[in-house]
Amino acid sequence: MAEKELTFWDHLDELRRVLFRVLGVWFVLAVGYFTAMPYLFDNVVLAPCHNDFIFYDLLRWIGQELDLHDEFFTQEFHIKLININLAAPFFIHISTAFWMSVVTAAPYLFYEIWRFVSPALYPGERRGVKKALGIGTFMFFIGVLLGYFMVYPLTLRFLSTYQLSATIENQISLNSYIDNFMMLVLCMGLAFELPLVTWLLSLLGIVNKSFLRKYRRHAIVIIVIAAAIITPTGDPFTLTVVAVPLYLLYELSILMIKDKKADERDGLNK
Numbered sequence: 001m002a003e004k005e006l007t008f009w010d011h012l013d014e015l016r017r018v019l020f021r022v023l024g025v026w027f028v029l030a031v032g033y034f035t036a037m038p039y040l041f042d043n044v045v046l047a048p049c050h051n052d053f054i055f056y057d058l059l060r061w062i063g064q065e066l067d068l069h070d071e072f073f074t075q076e077f078h079i080k081l082i083n084i085n086l087a088a089p090f091f092i093h094i095s096t097a098f099w100m101s102v103v104t105a106a107p108y109l110f111y112e113i114w115r116f117v118s119p120a121l122y123p124g125e126r127r128g129v130k131k132a133l134g135i136g137t138f139m140f141f142i143g144v145l146l147g148y149f150m151v152y153p154l155t156l157r158f159l160s161t162y163q164l165s166a167t168i169e170n171q172i173s174l175n176s177y178i179d180n181f182m183m184l185v186l187c188m189g190l191a192f193e194l195p196l197v198t199w200l201l202s203l204l205g206i207v208n209k210s211f212l213r214k215y216r217r218h219a220i221v222i223i224v225i226a227a228a229i230i231t232p233t234g235d236p237f238t239l240t241v242v243a244v245p246l247y248l249l250y251e252l253s254i255l256m257i258k259d260k261k262a263d264e265r266d267g268l269n270k
Helices: 008-045 056-064 089-102 105-118 121-160 172-193 194-203 209-214 216-230 238-256 262-270
Strands: none
Touching: 008 089, 008 105, 008 121, 056 121, 089 172, 105 121, 121 172, 121 194, 121 238, 172 238, 194 238, 209 216, 209 238, 216 238
């Protein structure tokens, strides 16, 4: 028996159920993170503040193995945050739990998107969309991990130790730390979706390998501008830390898609 074709209102009702399920998962995760936040805050969120953070240990190991004595590899790092806003700890507790739930619920969100759109797709389209959502989930978490383990620690260590004058003592506020932490980590996760977006645009015939190569110089300018927007500070160091991975992602995008001419040759050979 053939499946009954859904009306516009049936689709709208299904979309409503999808949204309720996603919000339900977010809420459950947020409650869990809120409960575990004292431990997570000390051991995850504030971990880059301490000298025994894994990335700092890696830098010191590289310095020892290669006999490098530059401060970048030997620096002992530790900062203590201060709070000057009475309500800040409470609201940061809530917002951090919420954003952690959003990040970890990403695979489930992509799964719900897949369930919602797959009935309307042809078999070939289903394979493409399924592959795109899988790659998108993987790349998002790679970006989040890179932002947490490398980009943010480098930014924090540089900016917190930078001195305009010896008479000025740097004191980092809790709000400033969290704002920068969330901004860089989440933006790096979103930035790693660039190859996926480019691949989807190539499937639609909007871009191809030759196009990306031709406008590589323009892309570099756009990447620098995007990095300046992503970074919460305007210093060249943070800009470089964000811009370089974005440029490498652009080059990865070129490798992921086929040239239009190559596709035409393959079609003739078939």
